[in-house]
């Protein structure tokens with residue numbers, strides 16, 4: 001009897017160890033608990049948590065700390081993850097992450113909603129898209145191409161691998177990764193979604209985006225790394241980088257909340273989004289062929305026909321050196337808004353629905 005009791009106690013202790021997966025350093029940073037591993041299943045229900053996730057050390061020998069909120073509802077439910085700032089110069093997503101959080105509390109949330117408020121701390125600090133290496137290095141590295149690569153020899157690799165393995169990958173049944181267009185160009189409210197998966201299609205529809213691109217993904221991105229492990233995920237592009245756009249942020253918040261409501265992570269009624277969404281599966285890029293100032297003759301979301309004038313390029317004296325026409329008929333989905341351009345620069349993209357496309361098909 002006694003032996004059984006000892007054995008049982010031992011087994012219980014052992015099972016507690018295997019189940020308990022939150023890892024705390026024991027330190028606090030700016031009043032918040034510092035963690036090296038997040039497992040939302042291991043957190044007590046009915047609370048809001050604000051942690052600093054301790055990532056890689058920077059060149060001063062101090063860790064990068066990633067701010068992460070977990071809202072764990074009083075009632076059970078699924079795990080929803082909202083990530084922002086894997087690209088450090090994309091700032092509408094950070095504000096969106098704060099405003100989504102304002103709508104959530106343990107009483108109206110079921111299960112857990114985890115919000116990462118700016119994953120690429122080094123990029124955010126330096127206003128760079130990629131992870132900015134320390135010391136005297138001028139280099140950056142795109143974390144959103146190597147999330148699940150599992151490499152750890154260089155700082156950027158270690159950063160993405162640690163974040164993927166210990167912060168993101170285990171805490172999600174559904175994921176929205178928030179982005180913007182690249183530096184010097186603009187998107188509307190725009191979604192990349194892999195329509196081979198019907199749950200992902202539904203997620204995209206719930207965003208109320210201006211344009212959804214049916215897209216098979218980008219290896220190593222947050223979105224595709226999740227899709228590859230069977231977790232439905234979309235990339236949600238919120239306008240332009242390096243700025244804040246109130247209208248875009250407000251609509252993005254609605255799009256995220258709609259997804260939380262649909263997945264039953266948030267108690268509430270679906271928010272009506274007034275916009276008509278354009279669904280495309282193919283786009284063509286217009287690239288500069290010469291150097292010089294480019295004047296835009298079209299706007300985001302304009303409908304264009306093949307051959308319509310899109311851009312005019314001038315030489316240093318104001319003489320027209322090149323005209324750029326639309327390569328296809330569709331919707332203008334991205335525009336370079338920084339005027340000076342050299343050969344090869346992307347000036348804009350026109351998206352269309354190509355019925356001949358086999359992989360990404362619009363199913364009703």
Ligand SMILES: [Zn+2]
Pocket residue numbers: 087090178179180181
């Ligand atoms: Zn991005």
